[in-house]
Amino acid sequence: MTARLDVPFAVVQQARQRWDVAGDELDGAWRRLATTSTAELDTDVVAAVEGFREPWADELKAAAEQASGYAAEIVYFRGLVVVADQEQAERLRSLLPWAQHDAAVTGG
């Protein structure tokens, strides 16, 4: 059983690139946040900075991994001549800009 998502290839390609960029951008962000400078700050301030940065560095790291994962998913789908089934086609569509949310899934 196969299905086909009716969107231009360039849209898919650009979406992959943008998710990849997002992953790299957030990767750099969480790394900086995790090592935020606490030099020349009092101990109470340092404790507060550490309390702030830890959960948010974790959150940004998770978001970075999610974005990179989306990019990898698109690479996987793009490698298929036709998307394997309707569920996968819809999954790919969900990773594209909202403007494509009505793109037809045919076959299946």
Added chain:
Amino acid sequence: MTIIHVPAHVPACPIMVSTPVGAQRLGTDLRAVAVAVKNVQGWASSISAPEWEGDTADAHDHAATRFAVRLDGAEAALDRAVTAADLFEERLAALFERRTTLTAERAEVNADIDTLSTEIAAATDESRVPEFERRAARLTTRADGLVARIDTWVRDRDAAEADLVAALRGVDTVAEGVQAAADPGRPDVAALTTRLRGLRGDPTGLAAWWATLSRAEQEALTTEHPELVGNADGLPITDRDEANRAALGRDLDYLTQRRDDGQLSAAEKRVLENATYVRDALGEYADQIDPETGAALANVVVYQPGLHSGDGGIAISFGNPDTADHVSVNVPGLTSETSSTSGNLAKTLALHQAALDEGKGTVASVYWLDYDAPSGNPINPFDPLGQLDFGGVALTDKAEAGGERFGDFIDGLRASDEGDRAHLTAIGHSYGSTAVGYALHDGLPVDDAIIIGSPGQPTGTAAELTGADVWVGSMDHDPVSLLGTGDRGGIGALGHDPADVDFGGHRFETGDGALRVEKLLDNHSSYFSGTSLDNMAHVVAGNEGEVSYQPGRGAPGGDYLTLSELLAVSTTATVGDGLLAGGTWLLEHLRPGGIMVP
């Protein structure tokens, strides 16, 4: 026996464990993170389901929509943290200033206490008791007042730290970030951005509008569009510095990731290189602290790493031009690009320290390279194939364009100036002097202009150029300074020789420089040292009475070699071959940043 109550020494004001520099570094890191998060959140939002469109289930399944919502919480939390860190930094800077004053007053009071105690101990009778009692009473009042002010200082310091701690703790969970994102009081960044863009080019209007914004609004704009805020002429220098450092941090973080992934484009590679140059240059001066505020002495006033054919644009100030009594801005010349920032900052700092040593008030010294400086040979405008090098220096187009940009920058400094109007000096070196010349001719609002190693000016006289005082430094053995037209000719492709007596500038003493061909470029890059530096510092600090002069070219005592004569003498070639030989030598010895770096 009479007992006189002399007050005890006033205890020292506690040291600052949290320093302005520490707060500044914290703020820079938080802003850089916020910039990156907003970049991604902004993109995800732009491809998300609009709130009014599509069914909820569809939107819920849409990856970018969910992603944008997820990052919005992080963005809101970072906005709160950045705003709190900014306030903390400002309060610490004020505390630093107060502590400096308190420490000085304490030293004075304690010295007076010691003096009184010594005099009392030395007294052999009671004849001075009434005087001692009066002095002791006054000292007690002074000491008590000082102790109270130190106590207030300690409370204010503790309050500044407590407020930052509370602000960070208020958003130190993801749930609290989500709550912060739902706050109806969040700044409307889209509307603020529209207004900011609309006011660009109107530095006075921009400065006035910016001052009406809340701290949260300013910080939200700074992290949303650091490239706009950091390079907006008219905004306060410290705010531009914050934006530019945030953009620099973001560029380094992101582009390093891309490089490590093997995905850098050619343009991104240049941006990363330029960002790295700027980071390294700032690192060299990280220990330089502003003695008034305790913050970093260096301010990044322009950061445009992708501009000017990839050479990048950069401006860095030592000291704060908004508050300084005397401000200088120096513009470098040919072959200057972001890679040559470090060497040019060394020269700027030398001038800064020399001007401070004049003792005529506070000083800020800006290095400005936000124009497309040519990369060609100043002597020989032909490339090795004998073709005219249009990317070289023999044309005035880049000087005219650079002068226009420089004018905008100076207008911005005038608009953000605080207090009494600063004494402002524009300095142009080499081709940069030609760019400054065009800006002067277009009405640059400066008090003094210093033109050094100039290959030419757009007018034949200083009076036609500007109403400002024009000071000229030209070593007779600097070949670039012999390019302009004067009483003995000159190539003149870039205009008139400002050292010529008929130009009418104040030619200050620089010395002639060595007369060996291998030293000619050293001469051209030696104006920020020795007598020349001293004279520039006199002008910058408004201490013109100390300037030493030398005769203009063509005036009695102002004999000099023409360019071809100089090159012939220095290379032992014939006069006829001198120009070509010297030009070839210079071409072979030019390298990126080369003419500024011996």
